[in-house]
Amino acid sequence: MPARRGRPRRAPNRGAAGEGRAEAAWREFAASFARAGVAPPGGAGLAAVEAAEGAAVLLLGPQQALTFSGKCRLTCLYGAVRVLGFAVGPHQPPLPLLSPPTHCALSLEALPAARAPYADPRQLRAAARRALGAGPPPPFRGPPPPFRALLPPSPEARLKLMARFSPECAVVLLEHLDTAATRFLLSLPPLCRLFEPQVSRAPPGAAGSPTPRRPDGDEDEPDVTAEAAVLAAVLAAVGIVPCGPERGLLLSDSTLSALQELVRVCCGEDEGVPVIMVCGPKSIGKSTFNRYLINLLLNHLPSVEYMECDIGQTEFTPPGCVSLSNVTEPFLGPPFTHQRTPRKMVYYGQTSCEQDTERYVDVVKYVFSSYRKEVPLVINTMGWVKGEGLLLLTDLIRLLSPTHVVQMDVYDWKAMAPLTPENVHLAPGLYTKGKQQAKGKQMDLSAAESWKCSEGEEDASAPEYKLLYVHPEFPRAGAAGEARVHSSILRDMSILGYLGQLQPPDVASVLPLHSLVPYQVPFNAVALRVIHTDVAPTNIMYAVNASWVGLCRIPDEIRCQTAGPVLLTQTPICDCLGFGIVRGVDMEKHLYHILTPVPPENLRVVNCLLLGNIAIPNCIFVSQEGIEGEIPYVTSEYNYSILGSGKLRKKKHFKKRECTFQCDYT
Known part of the structure; x- marks a missing residue:
């Protein structure tokens, strides 16, 4: 099979011989410039040249970084670069990079030749040990790919690139990124400038600053400014703009120490499965x-399991879910850019579990039961760590039995008590007992006891794990009120990112959601349940219409002799296969009209619709193109003094839930 353009097959490394071939290849590559009387001086620095329309070749000097905002597609042509912990080499396919201002900016960091990732899976563990200082570094490897074809024919541009080259450099191809999901997000007026680069002046000498000094050491501010303008223009054509390193990710010493320890235990052969x-x-x-x-671990492992227990800020799903995902590819952007279907998912239906912590614990146990302990598992938890939240966290530690607990807190504000094994062993939980606790909160723990016994675990109140402290040092760390973007906006963006999957990948223009054909679902084919509140059966269809619903599968068979609908009297804990919008309810034909990106083969097993306290973003209703006159489901005349028009909050009593059906309503 012929090699792809700019990324040919690499010969296996053979030690010193491989190093000699690599240097010879570079000498051959530079020969044309030497014949012109210009030879590479051996220095290295940041440089970019336009390769084609919407593409640029970027050269990064040893350990040099480019922090940027915007979006692009990255292909490594030579050497290796690191992005958010993931090392990218020439053997890997192009990767999308999405760096919006809602999150910290991404950085491209050139890695030394000794840190370049290996293509041979048999060498992954050895590479991990070398990277952590457990062995000698591997030799300089691999002949560079012929990326001359990507460069413009201008001799000046070629000479500019080669003048900064050294064998320790990294050379990458940056291309304009345009996907169906990003087109959909940008088509909405509130998000039309979502990926628009924001320029910030980087101080001279900072990583990401084009060229702080001339090679002779003399400062030349006009040249630096002109070169920075050229670099910005080249990168802006791709869709990104350089910014100062303060906009990027800041890793404290405690963070680096914890990461190093976790990578070591995950790649170790005698440590078990962490x-x-x-x-x-x-x-x-x-x-x-x-x-x-996770990106660091993917440098050395084929996959990592990720369990999401934070129902307010989810990573791979819309909000309100507890999920278990098998991660095989790096995710180089915020959550709304990489929505995907988890291996196991339950729709809890709310962004906080304070109103029903018992069901939350049941959901977490149900999802965790699918973990097979074959690859490392990373568990994310909620930010509710005070009062009952801390008690609930203690329960989760006992029930999930982690081998390592990472406790993140800032130095000058202790929001949490130390989660040492001794403290967790003694402290009471919300539903579990501590060693010195005579009686815990009333709850039927028989299910928890049998669940632990089936896993072959020891006493749930005596956890054994290693505690790692992490003290972030970025600005506003731990200050929830000073977050870059409000959490509710990020939740809406995750829903919009999920709905972006409805866009056909082969259509250049954005199709409004109201122009897409929905599925027709008979009333008696699916059961229906409102999770977060009680709704009278006569009003259930008003609540469901124009709502966000989870498409779920319950083990019970749906049996209803009439046309339906089928109403559940209790909320089941069941698999969620995806989400959809109920576009309309046909009361004459007894049909739900549902718009969803879930594939038809998965929809065949859906037999339950769960309506939670997750609302469709307003821009879906008011910002769709092609609607003239009055907008459906939207009104500006509403009387909030009507009884029941306000938000309903209700404390739920803890009862054992049983799934039952109720047919019809009238």
Whole structure:
């Protein structure tokens, strides 16, 4: 099979011989420039040249970084670069990079030749040990790919690139990124500038700053400014703009130490299969830590399991879900850019579990039961760590039995008590007993006891794990009120990212959601349940119409002799296969009209619709193109003094739930 353009097959490394071939290849590559009387001086620095329309070749010097905002597609042509912990080499396919201003900016960091990722899976563990200082570094490897064809014919542009080249450099191809999902997001007026690069001046000498000094050491501000303008223009054509390193991810010493320890135990052959639980208050950086850790592990392992227990800020799904995902590819962007179907998912239906913690614990146990302990597991937890939240976290530690607990907190504000094994062993939980606790909160723990026994675990109140402290040092760490973007906006963006999957990938224009053909579902084919509140049967269809619903599968067979609908009297704990919008309810034909990206083969097993306290973003209703006159489901005349028009909050009593059916309503 012929090699792809710019990324040919690499010969296996043979030690010193491989190093000699690599240097010879570079000498051959530079020969044309030497014949012109210009030879590479051996220095290295940041440089970019336009390769084609919407593409640029970027050269990064040793350990040099480019922090940027915007979006692009990355292909490594030579050497290796690291993005959010993931090392990208020439053997890997192009990767999308999405760096919107809602999150910290991404950085491209050139890795030394000794840190380049291996293509041979048999060498992965050895590479991990070398990367962590457990062995000698591998030799300089691999002949560079012929990326001359990507460069413009201009000799000046070629000479500019080669003048900064050294064998320790990294050369990458950056291309304009345009996908169906990003087109859909940008088509909505509130998000039309979502990926628009924001320019910030980087101080001279900072990583990401084009060229702080001339090679002779003399400062030349006009040349630096001109070169920075050229670099910005080249990268802007791709869709990104350089920014200062302060906009990127800041890793404290404690963060680096914890990451190094976790990578070591996950790649070790005699450590068992680690289960890592990450805890901390809101806006402390738990999700970012998890992304960086998983990307680091994917440098050495084929896959990592990720369990999402934070129903308010989910990673791979819309909000309100507890899920278990098998991650095989790096995720180099915020959650709304990589929505995917987990291996196991339950729709809890709310962004907080304070109103029904018992069902939350049952859901977590149900999802965790699918974990097979074959690959490392990373567990994300909620930022509710005070009062009953801390008691609930204690229960989760006992029930999930992690081998490592990462406790994130800032130095000058202790939001959490130390989660040492001794403290967790003694402290009472919300539903479990501590060693010195005579009686826990009233709850039927028989299911928890049998669940633990089936897993062959020891006493649930005596956990054994290693505690790792992480103290983030980025600005506003732990200050939930000073977050970059409000959490409710991020939840809406995750829903919009999920709905972006409705767009056909081969259509250049964005199709409004109201122009897509929905599925028709008979009333008596699916059961229906409103999770978060009680709704009178006569009003159930008003609640379901124009709502966000989970498409679920319950083990019970749906049996209804009439046309339906089928109403559940209790909320089941069942598999969720995806989500959809109920576009309309046909009361004459007894049909739901549902718009969803879930494939038809999965829809065949859906027999339950769960309506939770997750609303469709307003822009879906008011910002769709092609609607003239009055907008459906939207009104500006509403009397909030009507009894029942306000938000209903209700404390739920803890009862054992049983799934039962109720046919019809009238």
